[in-house]
Amino acid sequence: MTTYKLIKDPVFNNVTSVLKDSSYHVPFDPDNTDYQEYLEWAKTNTADPAD
Amino acid sequence: MSILNVNKINPVGGGSTITIAGIASVTSSVTAPSFVGAVTGNVTGNVTGNVTGDATGLSGNPSINTTGIITATTLNYTGNQNLSHRNILINGDFRVAQRGTSSTSSGIHSVDRFGVWHDNTDEAPTQAQVDVASGTTPYTLGFRKALKVTNGNQTSGAGVGDYIWIQNNLEAQDIANSGWNYTSSSSFITLQFWVKSSVAQDFKCYLRSRDGSQMMYPFNTGTLTADTWTKVTKTIPGNSGLTFDNDVNQGFQINIGCFFGDNLTSAATNENAWTAWNSSMRTKVFTPTWYTTNDATFEITGVQLEVGPVATPFEHRSYGDELMRCMRYYETNNHTTYAKNTDGSITSYWSTITSNDSNTLVVSTGIVYKVGKRASPSVTLYNSANTGTANRVNAQGTERTVTATYGGPNALTRIYVSGASSGNYVTYNWEAVSEL
Numbered sequence A: 001m002t003t004y005k006l007i008k009d010p011v012f013n014n015v016t017s018v019l020k021d022s023s024y025h026v027p028f029d030p031d032n033t034d035y036q037e038y039l040e041w042a043k044t045n046t047a048d049p050a051d
Numbered sequence B: 001m002s003i004l005n006v007n008k009i010n011p012v013g014g015g016s017t018i019t020i021a022g023i024a025s026v027t028s029s030v031t032a033p034s035f036v037g038a039v040t041g042n043v044t045g046n047v048t049g050n051v052t053g054d055a056t057g058l059s060g061n062p063s064i065n066t067t068g069i070i071t072a073t074t075l076n077y078t079g080n081q082n083l084s085h086r087n088i089l090i091n092g093d094f095r096v097a098q099r100g101t102s103s104t105s106s107g108i109h110s111v112d113r114f115g116v117w118h119d120n121t122d123e124a125p126t127q128a129q130v131d132v133a134s135g136t137t138p139y140t141l142g143f144r145k146a147l148k149v150t151n152g153n154q155t156s157g158a159g160v161g162d163y164i165w166i167q168n169n170l171e172a173q174d175i176a177n178s179g180w181n182y183t184s185s186s187s188f189i190t191l192q193f194w195v196k197s198s199v200a201q202d203f204k205c206y207l208r209s210r211d212g213s214q215m216m217y218p219f220n221t222g223t224l225t226a227d228t229w230t231k232v233t234k235t236i237p238g239n240s241g242l243t244f245d246n247d248v249n250q251g252f253q254i255n256i257g258c259f260f261g262d263n264l265t266s267a268a269t270n271e272n273a274w275t276a277w278n279s280s281m282r283t284k285v286f287t288p289t290w291y292t293t294n295d296a297t298f299e300i301t302g303v304q305l306e307v308g309p310v311a312t313p314f315e316h317r318s319y320g321d322e323l324m325r326c327m328r329y330y331e332t333n334n335h336t337t338y339a340k341n342t343d344g345s346i347t348s349y350w351s352t353i354t355s356n357d358s359n360t361l362v363v364s365t366g367i368v369y370k371v372g373k374r375a376s377p378s379v380t381l382y383n384s385a386n387t388g389t390a391n392r393v394n395a396q397g398t399e400r401t402v403t404a405t406y407g408g409p410n411a412l413t414r415i416y417v418s419g420a421s422s423g424n425y426v427t428y429n430w431e432a433v434s435e436l
Helices: A033-042 B172-176 B319-326
Strands: A004-008 A015-020 A024-027 B114-119 B126-131 B145-150 B163-171 B188-197 B204-209 B215-220 B230-237 B250-260 B297-307 B330-332 B349-355 B361-368 B378-383 B386-390 B392-395 B398-407 B411-417 B425-433
Touching (some): A004 B398, A015 B398, A024 A033, B361 B425
Antiparallel strands (some): A004 A015, B145 B297, B188 B297, B392 B398
């Protein structure tokens, strides 16, 4: 089962990506297919919060 | 009407020309060493002399079919079939395999740009980049690599939700800008590929458009002879319902089935015609013989999609050209099949950790992608000493977790790590994925 965790940019302190399956950093780019999949997943699920 | 019956007409005074003015037609053969004036009928014999007038009959829409060579000083080409860059597909000869040469995972995990998708199998199939055997027809045409799917052991038989299929995705803009007048039924694209199966049967396939009201074009390979390469060619017309946006997202799919379960197929599916997309009617019902044969194999190579109604010879491009095209969608410093050092190692990245004002450990990577990506890629890093776990780096000999990355379509500029110290050296490998 796919897992997601929000990632905060440590310098700017804003959420800019999501960590997929503890492996891939997925940027919030609407053309990124991993991000598109995350948006679909997030309609019914909630990602783990950023540290 | 008067009829003149003669056996021979000689020119006057020993000349060489006889002129017959106002002749309407000759109902039988005329034989002469040369003709002056227009030839309006068929010429069924050889023309061994020079034709010095215009061949105006070729300015309509005739086809010239010859197995010989046509030589011309200048070619004024007015067709809409591209003369170069004909193949819209990338890696259709499967030479590039940046991720590796074999995998049992579903998706794009061996050859670039082509994925093998499977689900609900009892044993996962294997996708692999393999050699084309010398002496075979694809080999003699210049194909050295193929994508091979080896079936697992499907002990519970062909389930309705089971599937294994090969898929290639194209950006919408690459169809929109291809030159195909895709809303016209008299404008065509042509798909060709070589295919070989260890089991004699036909295989179902479909094309799918992804923008607007999605459409599908089901077809089949025809019955293949076991273990024999066969060339499949499909010429596909446009359709007024097709839409392709001028953007970087999915626009067009080529799907070649090894097996689709009954949930995805229907006896009512119309082949060789565009119809509205219907997930449960992608193809006609699939013969399950290949799928229920343990270790059955399915290979393809020479996949070409081009504008026009004719399958032209495969456009062989250099390895470097093809690799660069593939890198728009995937790039890594750990190119498993070709880019190793002479000692078999790979060159890992080496950077130094610094600390910023908030005491965050920052690594400025200096990574600029060789090819800009289709979109900002998903990124992961691997400890150079342990490539088994993603999202790790080697910091002064200790494995550390990457807490964040920062970059865009053209570069991965910095990463952040936890638990290390400012001044530590960091070594890692990386990959950036921007697949469709």
